[in-house]
Amino acid sequence: MTCFDCPRFCQVDRTKRRGFCGAKDKIVVAKVIENFKWEEPCISTEKGTLAIFFAGCNLRCTYCQNKKISHKCEGKEYSPEEFRIYLSSFDYSKYSALEFITPTHFSSLLCKVFEGFSVNSKVVWNSGGYENSQMIEKISSFVDVFLPDFKYAKASLQKLSSASNYFEVALQAIKTMIKHKPNLWQNGQLIQGVLVRHLVLPGQLDNSFQVLDAIKKQLGSPLISLMSQFVPIGKDFDRKILPIEYKIVLSYAKKIGLTNGYFQDMTSANDKFIPKF
Ligand code: SF4
Structure with missing residues (x-):
């Protein structure tokens, strides 16, 4: 059966072959961090969350900070039944949420995990934003909070993630997330909803302006997180963003009325904030 998990529609039977993401028919976990506070x-x-980092990815961002685990699909393998048992082994009172990091290419398998099963915790879906909207509808049955990236609006940048239709696909996916999960707050915690993240890239202010415009005009001013933490990895960028670049993007967000969210200080652009894999 052709894989339907993400918008690449690779036309592979994952019981026999790997698709673009590198995944087969098992859930693959690269790392687990308890009380993850970043x-x-x-x-x-x-x-902090119970953060489960999945191996492999349906994007291939040339500057990915998690390249060691995202550009190959290796780690501990679980069938849906085994993963359900694994998830049942945690005491969720110790964490703010169960957080799935880069889970998109395991969407169908995770749907199987949550068939007739739940955890005593909020579930967070932390993804690159390149998702199949029909799959978002399905996973909304067990996901409480979506934490998608919205990386690019500028056509020439989409090749950095080997996704020439990234903008349209991510926009539609985030619209679907917002439709299914209106924001609900409790004691300062987002217990249900969508938080859209945008990472400012060096020398790419026009991209950030276009992304922010799309968020404002097409997504109805959702909760956003404007990130300054870019650390140069790979061949496409050779520097961090400048404080003035972040300041300009931040001013633009405020100017167009996007004030509902999180804004970073420049100390976040440090490789000590990249988990060791
Ligand atoms: S999840 Fe993987 S195999 Fe499936 S369509 Fe996406 S990239 Fe291809």
Whole structure:
């Protein structure tokens, strides 16, 4: 059966072959970090999440900070039944949420995990934004908070993630997330909803302006997180963003009325914030 998990529609039977993401028919976990506190405060809180980093990815961002695990699909393998047992082994009172990081290419398998099963925790879906809207509708049955990237609006940048239709696809996917998960708050925590992230890239202010315009005009001013933490990895960028670049993008967001969200200080652009894999 052709893989339907993401918009690449690779036409592969994953019981026999790997698609673009590198995944076969098992869930592959590269790393688990307990009490992970590097997300926005409304997600991490004081406790931190139970962060499950999946191996492989349906994007191939040349500057990916998690390249060691995202550009190959290797790690501990689980069938849906085994993964359900694994998830049942945690005491969720110790975490702010169960967080799935880069889970898109395991969407169908995770749907199977959550058939007739739930965890005593909020579930966060932290993804690159390149998702199949029909699949978003399905996973909305067990996901509480979507944390998608919205990386590019500028056509010439989409090749950095080997996704020539990234903008339209991500826009539609995030619209679907917002439709299914209106924001609900409790004691400063986002218990249900969507937080859209945008990473400012060096020398690419026009891209950020276009992304912010699309967020404002087409997504109805959702909760956003404007990130400054880019660290140069790979061949396409040779520097961090400048403080003035972040300031300009931040001013633009405010000017067009996008003030609902999170804004970083420049100390986040440091490789000590990249988990060791
Ligand atoms: S999830 Fe993987 S195999 Fe399936 S369509 Fe996407 S890239 Fe291809």
